[in-house]
Amino acid sequence: MKEKALLSMLLLLFLFTLLPIRILGPPPTTGSTITVDGDPSDWVGTAPTTPNTWTISEGEFIWIDEVGDDTGNGSWIYPTAFQGTEADLVEVRITWDENYLYMLLKFADLPDGQWNRTAISIGIDQDLADRSGAGWFPGWTGVAIDERAWWEYGISIVAGNVPGAGIAVYNQTWKVVANTTYPAETPLLVANNTDTDCIELGIPLSVIGDPSGKTWRFLIMVGLQRGGIFAAIGKSPTADAPGGGLDDEWVDPCAFDLAFAPSKTEQETNLGEFDPANDIPVKVRFFMDIYMYSIMMPSVIEGFKSRISDLESQVSDLQDQISSLQDQVSTLQDELNTAKNMQIIYLVGGIVVGLLIGFLIGRRKR
Numbered sequence: 001m002k003e004k005a006l007l008s009m010l011l012l013l014f015l016f017t018l019l020p021i022r023i024l025g026p027p028p029t030t031g032s033t034i035t036v037d038g039d040p041s042d043w044v045g046t047a048p049t050t051p052n053t054w055t056i057s058e059g060e061f062i063w064i065d066e067v068g069d070d071t072g073n074g075s076w077i078y079p080t081a082f083q084g085t086e087a088d089l090v091e092v093r094i095t096w097d098e099n100y101l102y103m104l105l106k107f108a109d110l111p112d113g114q115w116n117r118t119a120i121s122i123g124i125d126q127d128l129a130d131r132s133g134a135g136w137f138p139g140w141t142g143v144a145i146d147e148r149a150w151w152e153y154g155i156s157i158v159a160g161n162v163p164g165a166g167i168a169v170y171n172q173t174w175k176v177v178a179n180t181t182y183p184a185e186t187p188l189l190v191a192n193n194t195d196t197d198c199i200e201l202g203i204p205l206s207v208i209g210d211p212s213g214k215t216w217r218f219l220i221m222v223g224l225q226r227g228g229i230f231a232a233i234g235k236s237p238t239a240d241a242p243g244g245g246l247d248d249e250w251v252d253p254c255a256f257d258l259a260f261a262p263s264k265t266e267q268e269t270n271l272g273e274f275d276p277a278n279d280i281p282v283k284v285r286f287f288m289d290i291y292m293y294s295i296m297m298p299s300v301i302e303g304f305k306s307r308i309s310d311l312e313s314q315v316s317d318l319q320d321q322i323s324s325l326q327d328q329v330s331t332l333q334d335e336l337n338t339a340k341n342m343q344i345i346y347l348v349g350g351i352v353v354g355l356l357i358g359f360l361i362g363r364r365k366r
């Protein structure tokens with residue numbers, strides 16, 4: 001009897017130990033895999049309709065940027081040989097898989113075969129700590145960043161091969177940690193298409209780290225390329241140099257457009273916050289925090305839901321088994337109590353019989 005009860009208890013303990021093993025299995029958590037080819041048709045999420053707003057759809061973060069806000073501080077003028085749409089960002093999408101962080105950057109119009117007029121600079125702040133990381137947009141931009149969003153990894157997409165610019169990923173000490181040929185197995189992927197007006201990027205997670213469970217803070221500025229770096233803003237435009245700025249002042253921010261500014265007015269205000277007399281540059285203060293698990297494919301979310309429901313039914317099965325075992329334990333307890341009572345009856349009966357025999361023997365002796 002006691003052995004049976006012990007076995008029941010051991011079985012219960014065993015069932016409880018199974019529970020965490022089942023819950024702790026590795027869940028899939030990423031967004032989707034993108035072919036970095038300049039064709040945006042593999043980005044399938046539904047974009048918001050209001051400019052300067054964002055959403056998450058089909059495993060993609062999607063920002064829609066205002067059309068025609070590519071004015072810098074409000075007075076920047078495109079080079080005279082340019083079309084005047086080259087630095088007007090209109091859409092940003094972000095997703096990731098186990099190997100890459102993917103970004104789609106769409107422009108108002110990239111003239112045929114002229115994607116390299118456009119210069120892009122991206123910061124990814126991973127620790128979200130004040131004054132931690134690099135505080136300037138990469139690509140020789142002369143544009144500083146708000147102390148809250150200094151980056152651990154920066155990406156410059158500027159045609160040409162100028163140190164500190166070029167097409168590369170930098171770490172916070174300005175060392176190139178990836179480009180289009182390095183690391184060999186997972187290089188930085190870049191593709192453009194002037195028909196779709198898109199530039200697609202694949203940034204290797206082997207270099208910038210795993211975003212699982214993290215919130216990453218993104219900054220994006222767009223300008224024009226000249227001589228392999230971001231084009232400085234001069235006083236008057238030339239064929240390939242923009243104008244509308246002060247004369248030879250490096251503090252004129254060479255950003256035509258920013259992502260994540262809530263309006264054209266606020267963007268222009270921010271890009272006008274520099275002080276040439278004291279050499280104080282603009283500090284861009286528009287960034288976007290993305291909880292990377294929020295960018296998950298609906299199929300992954302469905303997987304999670306069915307996993308939860310599966311676990312719930314497993315828990316319910318275990319509860320049934322526990323309750324059945326409790327019944328058995330209770331029956332065993334009853335049997336044990338009965339046996340104990342019987343023992344008392346036998347004991348009392350034995351004493352009575354003993355006394356009776358003693359009494360009879362005593363009488364016979366008289």
Ligand SMILES: [Ca+2]
Binds near residue numbers: 034035037038040043
């Ligand atoms: Ca694609």
Ligand SMILES: [Ca+2]
Binds near residue numbers: 065067090
């Ligand atoms: Ca824009």
Ligand SMILES: [Ca+2]
Binds near residue numbers: 150152
């Ligand atoms: Ca940082």
Ligand SMILES: [Ca+2]
Binds near residue numbers: 069
């Ligand atoms: Ca903008």
